[in-house]
Amino acid sequence: MALFIETEKEWDIEDLQYDFEDSLETDRWLDAPSEIKELFHEIEWNIIDGEHEDTSDLIHPALDADVSPRTLVAGPMATGIAEVGRRFKMDEYFLPEVMMSAKCMHSALGILKPLIVAEKSEEIGTVVVGTVQGDLHDIGKKIVAMMLEAAGFTVVDLGVTVPPEDFIAAIREHQPQIVGFSALLTTTMNMQWETIKHLQKEGMRGDVKVFVGGAPISQAWCDKIGADAYGVDALVAVEKAKACVQEYKDIKGGDPALHGAMLAVDAQRVAEQAAKLEAASG
Ligand code: B12
Incomplete structure (x- = not known):
């Protein structure tokens, strides 16, 4: 049975404004086992840092741990790219950084899309x-x-x-x-x-x-x-x-x-x- 872990809608973006260690203090994903919670933070920071060569190396262990692909898209990927948007708006990031983060999103979606689309059971x-x-x-x-x-x-x-x-x-x-x-x-x-x-x-x-x-x-x-x-x-x-x-x-x-x-x-x-x-x- 795949793990569905909710990211609350009103999560606090301040959690992501300092560094990886600080972000671990957050209450987000308290219902996730600790190693998965840490993996989620790594995925978030991978997107914020735009390290797209490493993205698949982080997505695969989450899938191996049975985390549902939807949880990854609506959770750490969404929170990571939201922080990128904030940094861009505040002139902390410029276009090249945003492009690198977008590459991470595309690389993760490339892995997750076939899995999510495979859920299709009827034609409506x-x-x-x-x-x-x-x-x-x-x-x-x-x-x-x-x-x-x-x-x-x-x-x-x-x-x-x-x-x-x-x-x-x-x-x-x-x-x-x-x-x-x-x-x-x-x-x-x-x-x-x-x-x-x-x-x-x-x-x-x-x-x-x-x-x-x-x-x-x-x-x-x-x-x-x-x-x-x-x-x-x-x-x-x-x-x-x-x-x-x-x-x-x-x-x-x-x-x-x-x-x-x-x-x-x-x-x-x-x-x-x-x-x-x-x-x-x-
Ligand atoms: C990544 C990004 C880029 C990437 C895009 C890469 C790509 N292939 O998509 C790049 C680097 C290319 C880029 C370029 C630019 N960007 Co840009 N970008 C972003 C950023 C950081 C994230 C967007 C994103 O992917 N969000 C994540 C997804 C999951 O969220 P979403 O798109 O909102 O989609 C969800 C919902 O909105 C909804 N939804 C979306 N579409 C649809 C459609 C339907 C039918 C429905 C029902 C629902 C729905 O469902 C989605 C999933 O839940 C945003 C910041 C932000 N907060 O949005 C800025 C942002 C959109 N960009 C901005 C700007 C200014 C630009 C540039 C003009 C910069 C420049 N000086 O050149 C250029 C524009 C180029 C162009 N002509 O389009 C501004 C726009 C400000 C404004 N007032 O218009 C933003 C808001 C950043 C900011 N805070 O200032 N950008």
Whole structure:
């Protein structure tokens, strides 16, 4: 039975701001055996330090110890790259460092993707995804694509800096139920809106459900541009995508009823988390 170890959503990024030894003091992953907790910290610091030649040497022992691939993606890999983002924002890191860390993420995902995708047991629909025109970020989009595939979707990944015309052509060719636009830059998030406008112009808005995501994206942005669903992370994206093809398959893209149904998925999630917290506290 694979080990699933949760990384709490509100973990303290200060844990990662000093050095490896300090980070070991954290309360994160208390439910993990001590050698695995240490391995998680090594993976985190491997990403922060951008030592991509060593990444696979750290991922393999975690897999050998039966840690689930999803735990690695949502845990130490996510916390490590988040600290890289903070350092970049604070001008402690520059582009070359971020590129080395991105290489570590890609190298780890290269090992984990086949394992996660192999979980696919049924075929439930098709999703076209891509990073919008002008934007080169693809780590998050790849994670979303991988989790969707594992959940039973056929995923057509158009890559990065995808112009609206290419999304339109792929929708015509693959007839997906869902199209996902990723954007990581405040300067490219507008391309999500532009791409929706292209869909409208082509009379295709009702044919497909539009999902949006990426670090600067929010529910408010999703509402403003008339997208159907916002996915804060890959897990939410999968949950909403499944609801779209199973429960809301008869509602067209662009319909306010679908938008409301997607918000209800978030509300249910918040309620479940609150219930879990209450149960844990007594
Ligand atoms: C790695 C990285 C890079 C790498 C990208 C490598 C790659 N192949 O992706 C490189 C070095 C190339 C890069 C370049 C640049 N970057 Co950069 N980069 C980052 C960094 C550190 C991490 C991004 C990441 O991978 N996060 C980890 C993943 C797992 O998270 P995620 O992408 O958010 O994805 C999750 C969710 O958002 C969601 N999701 C994502 N996509 C989708 C799609 C759908 C449909 C759904 C439902 C959900 C969803 O699910 C994902 C999984 O849970 C961020 C910092 C940050 N905090 O985001 C800066 C960041 C995005 N970059 C930034 C900048 C400024 C740049 C550059 C302009 C720098 C420069 N001067 O050239 C260039 C832009 C190049 C371009 N034209 O795109 C800024 C953007 C600021 C802004 N306001 O726009 C950030 C925020 C850093 C910062 N704090 O200042 N970058």
